[in-house]
Amino acid sequence: MATATVPPSPPKKVNRIGLDVQEYRGGKTTLCAGCGHNAISERIIEACYELGIEPQRVAKFSGIGCSSKSPAYFLGSAYGINAVHGRMPSVATGAMLANRQLLALGVSGDGDTASIGVGQFVHLMRRNLPIVYIIEDNGCYGLTKGQFSATADIGSKLKTGVVNDLPPIDTCVLAIQLGATYVARSFSGDKRQLLALLKGALAHHGTSMLDVISPCVTFNDHEGSTKSYSYVKDHDEPLEDVSFVPFFEEINVDYDPGTTREVTLHDGSHLLLRKLDRDYDPTNKHESLRALTDAHDKGEIVTGLFYVETHRPTFIDLLNLADEPLATLPESRVRPPKQVLDEVMQSLM
Ligand SMILES: Cc1ncc(C[n+]2csc(CCOP(=O)(O)OP(=O)(O)O)c2C)c(N)n1
Numbered sequence: 001m002a003t004a005t006v007p008p009s010p011p012k013k014v015n016r017i018g019l020d021v022q023e024y025r026g027g028k029t030t031l032c033a034g035c036g037h038n039a040i041s042e043r044i045i046e047a048c049y050e051l052g053i054e055p056q057r058v059a060k061f062s063g064i065g066c067s068s069k070s071p072a073y074f075l076g077s078a079y080g081i082n083a084v085h086g087r088m089p090s091v092a093t094g095a096m097l098a099n100r101q102l103l104a105l106g107v108s109g110d111g112d113t114a115s116i117g118v119g120q121f122v123h124l125m126r127r128n129l130p131i132v133y134i135i136e137d138n139g140c141y142g143l144t145k146g147q148f149s150a151t152a153d154i155g156s157k158l159k160t161g162v163v164n165d166l167p168p169i170d171t172c173v174l175a176i177q178l179g180a181t182y183v184a185r186s187f188s189g190d191k192r193q194l195l196a197l198l199k200g201a202l203a204h205h206g207t208s209m210l211d212v213i214s215p216c217v218t219f220n221d222h223e224g225s226t227k228s229y230s231y232v233k234d235h236d237e238p239l240e241d242v243s244f245v246p247f248f249e250e251i252n253v254d255y256d257p258g259t260t261r262e263v264t265l266h267d268g269s270h271l272l273l274r275k276l277d278r279d280y281d282p283t284n285k286h287e288s289l290r291a292l293t294d295a296h297d298k299g300e301i302v303t304g305l306f307y308v309e310t311h312r313p314t315f316i317d318l319l320n321l322a323d324e325p326l327a328t329l330p331e332s333r334v335r336p337p338k339q340v341l342d343e344v345m346q347s348l349m
């Protein structure tokens with residue numbers, strides 16, 4: 001009797017380091033269905049998979065909030081730590097100094113960053129620590145039932161009708177002024193732009209700060225909110241059309257240098273920024289701050305890459321650390337020998 005042959009299953013699709021996308025996933029989300037934060041986790045998974053990042057090299061950092069829970073839902077085999085509310089920057093700084101070979105990925109909320117955490121945030125930005133710092137920005141404290149955060153716009157309304165009468169903190173303006181070297185804003189609903197900006201952030205050497213407007217469908221998606229899906233869609237004004245070409249691919253699109261600006265990142269990857277209705281130079285700090293101020297005055301939400309500086313040394317470079325991670329140096333290399341200590345003591349006598 002002839003035996004039935006089972007057709008071979010199609011080969012698994014894998015990335016350049018031989019991993020399939022499942023390896024980049026995490027636990028099942030416990031956030032509300034439709035929460036913008038879930039869309040951001042999906043883009044992080046896609047970006048890391050497509051770039052061929054080794055999940056075990058990544059260290060995920062977060063604070064407290066719905067946003068800060070989201071690292072549990074991607075890169076399940078990476079390191080991960082939930083810090084205290086608003087204190088993720090100091091934990092991430094310590095970890096990066098102990099092991100400079102990690103790829104740091106921080107996820108915070110607008111409350112975690114701009115309210116309780118603003119003191120730590122500003123020092124992280126001025127240090128230019130190599131980290132991708134993502135703010136999942138819904139203008140409210142989602143986890144504690146939707147109170148206004150410090151990024152809520154003046155005049156924005158809570159569901160109860162309460163109006164916010166304080167001006168917002170613009171985290172991108174702060175980051176640019178203080179010294180972050182890759183600063184962008186995007187929208188969780190704009191898959192293409194967010195994916196390109198995330199890949200650029202991962203390829204950048206220094207602090208990449210991405211403020212991603214990420215609507216809270218449960219507490220801040222109503223009429224009168226300036227962080228609802230419909231409001232952001234209607235007021236989103238992209239600065240440029242962003243494409244990312246990784247270092248391991250040839251740039252095979254034809255582009256006119258008169259209309260497209262090319263930025264080469266540290267690892268040899270490229271960002272192609274195609275001009276839309278204005279001429280914009282993301283390497284000019286003054287221009288970036290002006291674009292943000294003008295957008296505020298006009299009530300527009302400008303998105304895209306605002307600022308990039310590829311040559312500034314990072315905090316790790318400035319500290320002149322050994323190439324090997326401090327965490328794995330043997331005691332003989334981290335403790336001065338007795339003779340050196342004796343010499344120091346002698347010099348103080
Ligand atoms: C020291 C401290 N203060 C207050 C809280 C309560 N708390 C938990 S999450 C949160 C705000 C979270 O807002 P955000 O960072 O914007 O995250 P979201 O939930 O909106 O994603 C607050 C105030 C806390 N956990 N710890």
Ligand code: SF4
Nearest residue numbers: 032035066142216217
């Ligand atoms: S409460 Fe808001 S921020 Fe939190 S998971 Fe639900 S939709 Fe997202």
Ligand SMILES: [Mg+2]
Nearest residue numbers: 109110138140
């Ligand atoms: Mg929030």
